[in-house]
Amino acid sequence: MLRPSASLAALLSAAAALLPATPANAADSDEANTHASYRFSEYDEDALHGSVVGDPRRYRVLSQQLDVDTKLDGGAWGLKLDATHEVMSGSSPWFVAPDAQLRPVQVLSGATIRDHRSALSVALTQNPGTSANTTYTASYSSERDYRAAAIGVERSQPLDAATTLGYGGSFSHDVIEPTDAALYNRITHATKNTASTFASLAWVLDRDSVLQAGVQVNLGHGYLTDPYKLFTYGADILAERRPDRRVEAAGLVRYRRSYAQIDAALHLDYxxxxxxxxxxxxxxxxxxxxxxxxxWRLVPTLRWYSQSAARFYAPFLAAPAGQRYYSSDYRLGTYGAFSTSINIRKAIGRWEFSLGAERYHSAKGLALDGGGAAVPALVDSTRVWAGLDFGID
Structure with a gap:
C-alpha cells in the first residue's frame, strides 16, 4: 500500500486556502502567529478468531502528538515542530501453518510485544501562507529495534491566477536491529534507503471549488523483509524473504468544494x-x-480501500518449487477494507477541542477481486482520539 508522502499531502491541501473560509479550512484562515495542538489516541485491534495458535490478542497503541507552528522574522519564515510518542503492546501474526486438510492456521507471536516509538520532525518554510513557498524538512524516529532519519525539500509556485504547481523530493535511511536475534536466528543489523519524488497541480475551478492532482514515485532499496515474520516452506519454517528493491508509483486526485450558504464543505479523494x-x-x-x-463542527468520513496481492504472497507453500521470494504477511495479500469515522469539534475563542472515533473492518470480500490465496490475519480495529488546539497572536 502506497500512501502520499507528508510533503505531497501538504502541497495538495495547501490549495484549499484559496477557497473562502469554511469549516473545512477554518484553521488556514486563522491569523494567529503561533498554533499549538495536542492529540491523544488509542488504537486497538480486535482479537483474532478462527484457527489460531497462540494468544489471539493483538496490537494496542497509545499515541501522543504535539505540534507547534509559528512564524519567524516577521512572517517571512514558518517553523513547524511535530513530536510523537507511541507505546505499543500485544501480539502479532508470526506465520501460517497448514492443518491436516491444508487449511491455514494462523500462529501468533504471543502477547509479548512491548515497545515504544519517539519521533521528531522539523519543517522550515520560506514565505509561509503564500502560493509561492519552499519547505525544508528533517525527521528522526527511534524504536527499540528500528531507527529512521529523513530529509526533504518541496516547492509550491503559482503558474497563473488559478493554477499552482508543487514538486519536491525526500530521502530516508532506516536501520533495523531486531530484538532476540540470536534466540530466533534473526538478522542482527540491516539497512534500507528510500528515495521519493512527487509533483502536483491544483486548479481553482471557481470561488467555491478546487481540483488537485498529484503523482508520487518511491524507490526502496536494501532490507525490505520483515525480520519477525516466518514462512512455512514445505516441511521447513524459514524466515520470510522479499525482494531487496521496490518501486512504487501512485496517482492522486482530490476535490474540495465549499458550501458557504450552509456553512459546509465536501472533500473527495481517490x-x-x-x-x-x-x-x-x-x-x-x-x-x-x-x-x-x-x-461546533461535525466531520463524518467514509473510506474504502482495495488491494491485490504481491506476486510472492502465500499463506504457506505445502509443495514448494524453488520459489525465491515468499511471505505470508497479511499486508501483502488480497483484501479490502472499509472504515467510518466521526469527529466533533468545538471552538471557543482561540481554543478548539475535538473528539473522534473510527471503526475499521477488512475482509477479502471487500476487495475488487476477492479471489486468490487465503489471508487469515486481516485486521478489525477501533481508534478513538481527543485533541486540543490553541492559537496565539
Whole structure:
C-alpha cells in the first residue's frame, strides 16, 4: 500500500486556502502567529478468531502528538515542530501453518510485544501562507529495534491566477536491529534507503471549488523483509524473504468544494497505486465538514480501500518449487477494507477541542477481486482520539 508522502499531502491541501473560509479550512484562515495542538489516541485491534495458535490478542497503541507552528522574522519564515510518542503492546501474526486438510492456521507471536516509538520532525518554510513557498524538512524516529532519519525539500509556485504547481523530493535511511536475534536466528543489523519524488497541480475551478492532482514515485532499496515474520516452506519454517528493491508509483486526485450558504464543505479523494511487487490498490475517501453554529463542527468520513496481492504472497507453500521470494504477511495479500469515522469539534475563542472515533473492518470480500490465496490475519480495529488546539497572536 502506497500512501502520499507528508510533503505531497501538504502541497495538495495547501490549495484549499484559496477557497473562502469554511469549516473545512477554518484553521488556514486563522491569523494567529503561533498554533499549538495536542492529540491523544488509542488504537486497538480486535482479537483474532478462527484457527489460531497462540494468544489471539493483538496490537494496542497509545499515541501522543504535539505540534507547534509559528512564524519567524516577521512572517517571512514558518517553523513547524511535530513530536510523537507511541507505546505499543500485544501480539502479532508470526506465520501460517497448514492443518491436516491444508487449511491455514494462523500462529501468533504471543502477547509479548512491548515497545515504544519517539519521533521528531522539523519543517522550515520560506514565505509561509503564500502560493509561492519552499519547505525544508528533517525527521528522526527511534524504536527499540528500528531507527529512521529523513530529509526533504518541496516547492509550491503559482503558474497563473488559478493554477499552482508543487514538486519536491525526500530521502530516508532506516536501520533495523531486531530484538532476540540470536534466540530466533534473526538478522542482527540491516539497512534500507528510500528515495521519493512527487509533483502536483491544483486548479481553482471557481470561488467555491478546487481540483488537485498529484503523482508520487518511491524507490526502496536494501532490507525490505520483515525480520519477525516466518514462512512455512514445505516441511521447513524459514524466515520470510522479499525482494531487496521496490518501486512504487501512485496517482492522486482530490476535490474540495465549499458550501458557504450552509456553512459546509465536501472533500473527495481517490488514489491509485501500483508497485514492482505486483500490488495494486484503490482508495476512495469522502468527508463532509458541517458547521453547526456556536463554534461546533461535525466531520463524518467514509473510506474504502482495495488491494491485490504481491506476486510472492502465500499463506504457506505445502509443495514448494524453488520459489525465491515468499511471505505470508497479511499486508501483502488480497483484501479490502472499509472504515467510518466521526469527529466533533468545538471552538471557543482561540481554543478548539475535538473528539473522534473510527471503526475499521477488512475482509477479502471487500476487495475488487476477492479471489486468490487465503489471508487469515486481516485486521478489525477501533481508534478513538481527543485533541486540543490553541492559537496565539
Amino acid at each position: 488514489r491509485y497505486a501500483q508497485d514492482s511487487w505486483g500490488l495494486t490498490s484503490h482508495t476512495i475517501e469522502a468527508s463532509w465538514y458541517q458547521g453547526l453554529g456556536h463554534g
